[in-house]
Amino acid sequence: MTLDDVRNLAAAIRAEVAKAIVGQDETVDHLLVALFAKGHVLLEGPPGTAKTFLAQSFAAALGLDFGRIQFTPDLLPGDILGSNLFNFQTSQFTLTRGPIFCELLLADEVNRTPPKTQAALLEAMQERRVTLDGESHSLSEQFLVVATQNPIENQGVYPLPEAQLDRFLFKLLVSYPSEAEEAEIVTRYGDRQGPRSAAALGVTAVTDGAMLNAASAAVGAVTMAREVTDYVVRLVRATRDNPDLSIGASPRAAVVLANAARARAALEGRDYTIPDDVKALSTAVLRHRLTLSPAAEIEGRDMEALVAELIEATEAPR
Numbered sequence: 001m002t003l004d005d006v007r008n009l010a011a012a013i014r015a016e017v018a019k020a021i022v023g024q025d026e027t028v029d030h031l032l033v034a035l036f037a038k039g040h041v042l043l044e045g046p047p048g049t050a051k052t053f054l055a056q057s058f059a060a061a062l063g064l065d066f067g068r069i070q071f072t073p074d075l076l077p078g079d080i081l082g083s084n085l086f087n088f089q090t091s092q093f094t095l096t097r098g099p100i101f102c103e104l105l106l107a108d109e110v111n112r113t114p115p116k117t118q119a120a121l122l123e124a125m126q127e128r129r130v131t132l133d134g135e136s137h138s139l140s141e142q143f144l145v146v147a148t149q150n151p152i153e154n155q156g157v158y159p160l161p162e163a164q165l166d167r168f169l170f171k172l173l174v175s176y177p178s179e180a181e182e183a184e185i186v187t188r189y190g191d192r193q194g195p196r197s198a199a200a201l202g203v204t205a206v207t208d209g210a211m212l213n214a215a216s217a218a219v220g221a222v223t224m225a226r227e228v229t230d231y232v233v234r235l236v237r238a239t240r241d242n243p244d245l246s247i248g249a250s251p252r253a254a255v256v257l258a259n260a261a262r263a264r265a266a267l268e269g270r271d272y273t274i275p276d277d278v279k280a281l282s283t284a285v286l287r288h289r290l291t292l293s294p295a296a297e298i299e300g301r302d303m304e305a306l307v308a309e310l311i312e313a314t315e316a317p318r
Helices: 003-018 025-037 051-062 077-081 115-127 179-189 209-220 226-241 251-267 275-286 294-299 303-313
Strands: 040-044 066-070 082-087 092-097 104-108 129-132 135-138 144-149 168-173 245-247
Touching: 003 025, 003 051, 003 209, 003 251, 025 040, 025 051, 025 144, 025 168, 025 209, 025 251, 025 275, 040 051, 051 066, 051 104, 051 144, 077 082, 077 115, 115 129, 115 144, 168 251, 168 275, 209 251, 226 251, 226 275, 226 303, 251 275, 275 303
Parallel strands: 040 144, 040 168, 066 104, 104 144
Antiparallel strands: 082 092, 129 135
């Protein structure tokens, strides 16, 4: 697959998602970068901003096997992974697979379940496999988690463990639509009776697993000059030296930021990365991997502003 093919495929996916979703162009672009970079995405925003519907529409446009888990306080790890049940007819244990055995998993309101259950996703997100009773089971090559959560300051939610947050490529903030977009939403759906679905709105699959693998291979062939690689490393290491941060970004952050930059370059038709690719994605890659120091919290420092300052202060190659 050529880079032109990758761009055309991305355009086709955007067009299908737009049949159901009004606006959110930047979020969709980040979802496409994550798709081709094989990274997971966390969507955060207030209720009613179409986070779940966006994930459903994205899955429908991709034609992938879709699974959904509604996270609740009483959810158990076995409800996600499945379990081995004893079959009295055969006198053997049989694997009953949980909803995680799919290609695109919607982890809906992931922060409404305790950390013990959230941790059930760790191995799957990092290694695309799960272990049940000491036996490993592989997941699909296309396995992708799109998780949603309400802002952490809302009642009835749990903070995600740092180890799990680090496994998300992006944390995307979904905000309220503009006035014009909201008017379009009301026009489209204000008189609609019953539940909405992407299929009912005409969203159809424009790709499959083989095409997505080919697109990811094309993205992997995008070159990154040593100067850009060094820029990624300097930016990530700067988060560890900042006195306003008690926890900086991990080496994993540098790796996934480089992969995402390659995907963004491919979506723009380039077979090489530039510093602007790194800058454009750095906030989404870093915002959930950093922890403010106690002094910075007392001073009321804003994480978004702090990340912007780090990006501005890190010298980029010309």
